[in-house]
Amino acid sequence: MSANKKCVVVLSGGPDSAIVAYWAKNQGYQVYPLTFKYGQIAAKETLAAQKIAENLSTNTKIIDLSALKDIFNQTTALVNRNIPLTSEFTPTIIVPFRNAIFLSVAVAYATTVEADNIFYGAHGSDEPFFPDSRREFYEAFEKAARLGTEQNINIHAPYSDKKKFELFKIGATLNVPLEITWSCYLDGEKHCGLCESCVNRKKAFYESNIADPTEYEN
Amino acid sequence: MSANKKCVVVLSGGPDSAIVAYWAKNQGYQVYPLTFKYGQIAAKETLAAQKIAENLSTNTKIIDLSALKDIFNQTTALVNRNIPLTSEFTPTIIVPFRNAIFLSVAVAYATTVEADNIFYGAHGSDEPFFPDSRREFYEAFEKAARLGTEQNINIHAPYSDKKKFELFKIGATLNVPLEITWSCYLDGEKHCGLCESCVNRKKAFYESNIADPTEYEN
Numbered sequence: 001m002s003a004n005k006k007c008v009v010v011l012s013g014g015p016d017s018a019i020v021a022y023w024a025k026n027q028g029y030q031v032y033p034l035t036f037k038y039g040q041i042a043a044k045e046t047l048a049a050q051k052i053a054e055n056l057s058t059n060t061k062i063i064d065l066s067a068l069k070d071i072f073n074q075t076t077a078l079v080n081r082n083i084p085l086t087s088e089f090t091p092t093i094i095v096p097f098r099n100a101i102f103l104s105v106a107v108a109y110a111t112t113v114e115a116d117n118i119f120y121g122a123h124g125s126d127e128p129f130f131p132d133s134r135r136e137f138y139e140a141f142e143k144a145a146r147l148g149t150e151q152n153i154n155i156h157a158p159y160s161d162k163k164k165f166e167l168f169k170i171g172a173t174l175n176v177p178l179e180i181t182w183s184c185y186l187d188g189e190k191h192c193g194l195c196e197s198c199v200n201r202k203k204a205f206y207e208s209n210i211a212d213p214t215e216y217e218n
Numbered sequence: 219m220s221a222n223k224k225c226v227v228v229l230s231g232g233p234d235s236a237i238v239a240y241w242a243k244n245q246g247y248q249v250y251p252l253t254f255k256y257g258q259i260a261a262k263e264t265l266a267a268q269k270i271a272e273n274l275s276t277n278t279k280i281i282d283l284s285a286l287k288d289i290f291n292q293t294t295a296l297v298n299r300n301i302p303l304t305s306e307f308t309p310t311i312i313v314p315f316r317n318a319i320f321l322s323v324a325v326a327y328a329t330t331v332e333a334d335n336i337f338y339g340a341h342g343s344d345e346p347f348f349p350d351s352r353r354e355f356y357e358a359f360e361k362a363a364r365l366g367t368e369q370n371i372n373i374h375a376p377y378s379d380k381k382k383f384e385l386f387k388i389g390a391t392l393n394v395p396l397e398i399t400w401s402c403y404l405d406g407e408k409h410c411g412l413c414e415s416c417v418n419r420k421k422a423f424y425e426s427n428i429a430d431p432t433e434y435e436n
Contacts, residue, residue: 064285068323071281074330096329097322100366104318105286111314112292132366140362147358148318148350 004152006115008032008106010099011052011060013045015181015201016164017121018052019171023158024119025056026174032113033060034106038098039069039079041187048182055177063105072096078185085185085195089129093185093196099132100141107145107153118145122157125164125200135160164200165207172210179213193218222370224333226250226324228317229270229278231263233399233419234382235339236270237389241376242337243274244392250331251278252324256316257287257297259405266400273395281323290314296403303403303413307347311403311414317350318359325363325371336363340375343382343418353378382418383425390428397431411436 009021011033024031033056035049046062053060069079077083077092085093099120106118122133131137135157142155159167171178183201184191191198193216205212227239229251242249251274253267264280271278287297295301295310303311317338324336340351349355353375360373377385389396401419402409409416411434423430 061288063288065283067282068326070279071323071327071330095326097326097363097366100322100362101319101326104315104322105289108286108313108315108319109289112289131368134365137362137365140358140365144318144355144358144362145315147352147355148315150349 004114004116006030006032006113007117007119008034008110008113008115010102010106010118010120011035011049012121013048013052013182014121014197015171015176015178015183015204016123016159016167018178018181019167019174019176020119020121020158021052021056022171022174022176029117031056031058032109032115033058034102034109035060035062036102036105037062037064037066038095038101039066039072041078041081042182042185043187044184045182048180051180052177055180061109065101065105068101087194087196087199089196094130097132099130099137103138103141103145103155107149110153111149111151116152116154118153118155120155120157121159123159123164123167124162127160133157164204168204168208168210172208178210188217190215190217192216222332222334224248224250224331225335225337226252226328226331226333228320228324228336228338229253229267230339231266231270231400232339232415233389233394233396233401233422234341234377234385236396236399237385237392237394238337238339238376239270239274240389240392240394247335249274249276250327250333251276252320252327253278253280254320254323255280255282255284256313256319257284257290259296259299260400260403261405262402263400266398269398270395273398279327283319286319305412305414305417307414312348315350317348317355321356321359321363321373325367328371329367329369334370334372336371336373338373338375339377341377341382341385342380345378351375382422386422386426386428390426396428406435408433408435410434
């Protein structure tokens with residue numbers, strides 16, 4: 001870690017990155033949230049990110065990379081409504097190299113605001129399924145970031161070794177407004193309650209013994 | 219190198235990446251060109267990239283990341299007309315971590331077209347000035363790409379050890395239509411002839427002993 005106390009946090013609007021943003025503020029960092037549109041069906045997560053940032057007394061910089069839908073559309077159900085969603089993990093919910101794309105923009109942003117630190121919400125429950133959520137990935141990426149900017153960039157997922165329900169427990173102690181976060185892969189009025197992300201959200205509330213404030217369709 | 223003979227080439231519309239695309243085709247690769255808008259003043263380079271792709275009997279996939287201008291605008295003269303351009307290198311012509319952003323999208327694209335290889339136009343004359351043009355950078359990035367996709371991604375700048383004028387010589391032997399490439403950082407009718415990129419273009423034609431077909435304002 002650097003003595004520099006500015007950080008960019010990749011803030012999706014979901015609970016995991018919200019907890020990371022609150023953790024960073026709690027650690028004394030000046031937080032620069034950064035949110036991406038990438039053609040995801042779940043447009044509501046961007047609105048949730050804005051609300052979370054407001055609760056942190058800041059704004060999130062929203063970068064519209066919706067053109068990437070042209071690429072992601074080929075393989076992923078998160079942007080292509082013709083690819084079916086399921087309640088369990090399937091490779092079609094992997095958005096290829098998404099975290100690297102977001103982190104690379106975060107690095108560029110960090111250099112312009114003179115932040116040495118970039119935090120994101122990868123955690124232990126995602127690691128088995130999403131290769132760009134693993135510590136070995138982001139450590140390699142950090143090395144590339146340092147070489148590619150000649151700056152002392154630190155990239156870190158502070159909850160790499162925690163399960164999602166453990167994050168939720170931490171979130172509760174940090175008073176993260178989990179009720180305003182959005183997890184669903186769809187764009188309904190309420191969380192669908194059936195997609196893999198809704199299932200994981202329900203499970204994390206249940207296992208952390210926190211009352212789930214979410215309204216689900218199912 | 220992999221046995222897979224598909225490659226994504228980051229094609230800017232400038233001579234260096236055009237030569238790499240021709241090199242790749244000459245090596246027997248099926249070339250998937252990929253071109254980015256990132257808010258650059260030099261909008262003509264995208265048109266040049268299209269023409270180069272047509273000359274290679276293909277199309278370039280143009281990805282519009284113009285929203286990144288919001289970040290690059292802070293520090294770089296290539297997107298912000300209020301930051302003066304000069305004829306020599308200055309840090310204000312560095313677009314922070316640009317190659318990493320482009321390469322990360324190229325990796326995502328490569329996974330969807332099942333290409334193992336990504337080539338880009340970094341070369342020895344750029345290496346001292348642009349950290350994300352160096353071999354040590356792209357080798358680190360390749361490692362991150364393999365970890366982040368669990369695929370055998372190769373990232374390579376085939377002319378890393380060549381000077382720009384040496385590329386031009388190779389380009390001439392490969393019959394690259396250098397006359398349709400665009401180098402200028404501005405968007406005039408002709409190349410300005412004064413910006414750092416025009417100066418390097420002139421120099422490379424001169425040093426390679428190739429007649430310069432470019433029309434310059436100055």
